Amino acid sequence: MATKHNKKKNFFENLSSKVTIAVGSTTAIVLAFGSVLVWAVLGPVFHYSEAWQMVINTGTTIITFLMVFLIQKSQNKESMAVQLKLNELVAAHEFASNRLVDVENMTEDELKVIQKYYTKLKLKTQKEESLQRSHSIEEASQMHDLKKDIEDRVRKKVKK
Incomplete structure (x- = not known):
């Protein structure tokens, strides 16, 4: 039976996997590009005010902050998987060190x-x-x- 800790771990593991897949998709790139385009078009409407600039600065800062951790988690998992595969090859080869x-x-x-x-x-x-x-x-x-x-x-x- 899964413990409360395992459920929490699985939840975050599943969430990070789904978010990694989602943010690496074409849809995410189109949405990001579209958001910047909408922000740029609204510049004249808001007279290029500080609030207008703050919207993009705050948004990109928050997204960048979260993405750094997500990318690092994904990279750690990928690196571990590659290392395990290489370890298996080394261990399986009779002449390998x-x-x-x-x-x-x-x-x-x-x-x-x-x-x-x-x-x-x-x-x-x-x-x-x-x-x-x-x-x-x-x-x-x-x-x-x-x-x-x-x-x-x-x-x-x-x-x-």
């Missing part, structure tokens, strides 16, 4: 460390013959270490 699951919650310093790994990965794989080959960070490091070990063994044998 699982350290990237939930990467959006890492600190900036942690992200810079991972960025350095990928820079190294790029440098290590630039010498690959095939552009179609994919590597995880770990796989590239292991391959690099393996190649280095083989190279060292060859050098030792050549020196003998």
Whole structure:
């Protein structure tokens, strides 16, 4: 059974979803443009008074204030959905680095460390013959270490 808190949450969730869809519609754009046009046409009627100017200023300020929060809520929800989809892809791919699951919650310093790994990965794989080959960070490091070990063994044998 839904609690009072859940009903309130669902109400606001549903309201914000419906308002987001409505304000992103062609009808909303036409209404906004029409409102500004009506306001502009009424300028001479009200002798471009302060009250006439205050109507558009107040209206746009209120709408902008509310829209900032609505846009942020929609963007947060969309971002979370995209991150969850990406997390699923990373988690499902056998060669992907699982350290990237939930990467959006890492600190900036942690992200810079991972960025350095990928820079190294790029440098290590630039010498690959095939552009179609994919590597995880770990796989590239292991391959690099393996190649280095083989190279060292060859050098030792050549020196003998």
